[in-house]
Amino acid sequence: MTKVTTPTAAESAIRRVWKSAQMYIAFHKDQDKRQRDEPKLWPPKNGSASLHGDPNEQEAIVVVKTADPDETQDVQIKLHPSRIVVRRDAESRWQGVAVDDHSVTVRMADNTIIEIRHDGSIKRRGAEDETHVEADGSIFKWTEFAEAHMTGDGIEMSRRTDDRIAAITHDGVVDRARKR
Template identity: 55%
Template sequence: MNMLSEGLSRTWRSAQMYIGFHRDQSGNHREAAKLWPPRNGNASIHRDPAEQEAFVVVKASDQTENGDVQIKLRPDQIVLRRDPAQGWQGIKVDDFEVAVQVNGAWIRIKADGSVSHTRDGDLTAIEADGSVIKVTDHVEAIMSGDGVEMSRRTASDFAAIRTDGVISKAR
């Protein structure tokens, strides 16, 4: 046994693919989707997830914990979901970003390399050029990527440090 396999623990025990049908054969909307496990493990990805969706349920190895993960396969994104008590609750991957929900906060990594953290309406972002932005209900603060320029705007004043001087004035 190598060093890597000695340190590994089993997290997952099984995976099952399902197709969820949200309408009956007459076209009426169902309150709960009818789940069907395809025999060959293949499923088409429907263009409208509200009509039909394909997903995989990955069962946790510890059956006493509710740590199962759903992997939803959509035409424009892949979504991973699990119960909030487990740390991360969701991961969304599409052409433009990877987003992770952790303890009520969304962390997004966009295709240009920018990263943002959003919680309760507050945003902290590191832009692709390295600039940092903080936006809350009370303040908007920006620092340039090289750290040379900074500004802060509130409901009552504006202040900035720039290469050509310092500005501070009431609004």
């Protein structure tokens, strides 16, 4: 049996990242249904809000303040009827996380997008490449220079470039020039 320990006060203080959370309703349109440049934020008195059907008109947002006084990377948790979005204006690490019924998607500071789907498959899209790990373990990789594939069991692999095809299959190894 694993013993669960509670961190001491000193250990808790070292790990503290967030200090407070406040819920707001963000009204993106005024009473005449005109789009606002900046949403009007209103804190509901009871801390409860229903989720509007159109997040472009109204959103429920929880603003989580950082515990580090030198850090300005507060986090916004936006509650939409079909997904939850966590975002921050970070120059490094992650900038946003979206959770819906089928996937969790993370946007990194360099605009790389990582999507983890409900079936366990993963897609990573960067500025210069794209990688898919399928639910069965198959891997697909695309770059400017080549396409590569490996089956989930690791038995077969292939690579295609503009001028060559190379593969390891059940039947052996193939490496030849591509026909144009």
